[in-house]
Amino acid sequence: MIIGIVAIADNLAIGKEGKLPWHYSADLKHFKQTTTGNAVVMGSNTWRSIGKPLPGRLNIVLSRRAQLDSADDLLFLRSENEAVDLAKFLNCDLYVIGGAKIYAAFAPFIDSWIVTEIPETIENADVFMPADYLDGFRLADVQELDGGLGVKRYDRA
Ligand SMILES: NC(=O)c1ccc[n+]([C@@H]2O[C@H](COP(=O)([O-])OP(=O)(O)OC[C@H]3O[C@@H](n4cnc5c(N)ncnc54)[C@H](OP(=O)(O)O)[C@@H]3O)[C@@H](O)[C@H]2O)c1
Numbered sequence: 001m002i003i004g005i006v007a008i009a010d011n012l013a014i015g016k017e018g019k020l021p022w023h024y025s026a027d028l029k030h031f032k033q034t035t036t037g038n039a040v041v042m043g044s045n046t047w048r049s050i051g052k053p054l055p056g057r058l059n060i061v062l063s064r065r066a067q068l069d070s071a072d073d074l075l076f077l078r079s080e081n082e083a084v085d086l087a088k089f090l091n092c093d094l095y096v097i098g099g100a101k102i103y104a105a106f107a108p109f110i111d112s113w114i115v116t117e118i119p120e121t122i123e124n125a126d127v128f129m130p131a132d133y134l135d136g137f138r139l140a141d142v143q144e145l146d147g148g149l150g151v152k153r154y155d156r157a
Contacts, residue, residue: 002087002109004096005034006129007116013125015099018049021122026145031097034114038092041083043102060086060094062102080105100127113137113154116145 007027008014015021032054039058042050044066053059053074060075060083061068068076077083080102087094096106113134137154144150 001093001111002084002096002106003093003112003114004103004106004110005031005114006098006103007031007118008129009118009120009122009125011121011125012128012131013122014129015127016122016125018045020049021125022118022120024116024118024145024147024149026147026149027116027118027151030116030145030151035095035097039087039090039094040097041077041080041094041102041106042097043099046097046099046102058090058092062105080109084109100129103129103133107133111156112140115152115154117150117152119149 006014007020013021035054036056039060040054041060041062044061044063047061057073058075059073060077062077062080062083064078066076070076083094096102096110134154136157138157139152140155141153142150
């Protein structure tokens with residue numbers, strides 16, 4: 001399965017100045033638990049923001065121009081189609097972990113979305129999800145994390 005995983009504020013913000021504009025340890029823990037043992041794919045901006053491969057996961061970074069070396073748990077690919085082709089041969093799920101450009105590129109391929117709802121409006125955010133990203137999906141599961149954050153899973157209808 002190809003699964004989008006995103007944390008999103010009330011005003012659809014997901015990023016500010018190259019970073020996550022909030023810190024919720026319960027959500028980071030949920031992200032780690034959900035994605036560990038699987039593959040994750042991210043854009044080069046998100047890769048720069050994270051700074052190192054996420055442990056216990058195959059880290060795929062997409063870039064059209066960066067000359068980067070792959071390592072054991074790190075693979076640089078040139079397009080979403082290369083990642084989608086690779087995912088067919090993986091015995092695990094591929095989690096699309098952002099940012100906005102990568103979510104947009106994978107939108108046609110995503111089977112489910114896992115969405116953490118951040119109960120904040122982020123002023124001066126500079127990266128947003130499109131308002132219609134859940135069109136064609138239906139709510140399949142609702143979960144509450146420690147501290148009361150809501151996480152919803154949406155499956156393609
Ligand atoms: N809230 C969340 O859940 C969440 C999750 C992840 C990230 N974020 C935030 O989102 C922001 C970053 O998002 P962003 O949209 O600016 O950047 P991004 O999607 O992380 O990276 C964009 C870059 O990825 C490469 N790329 C994009 N589409 C591609 C494609 N189809 N094929 C090959 N390469 C492709 C390009 O790199 P090159 O220019 O190198 O070619 C492009 O400049 C940060 O603030 C980050 O903290 C938030």
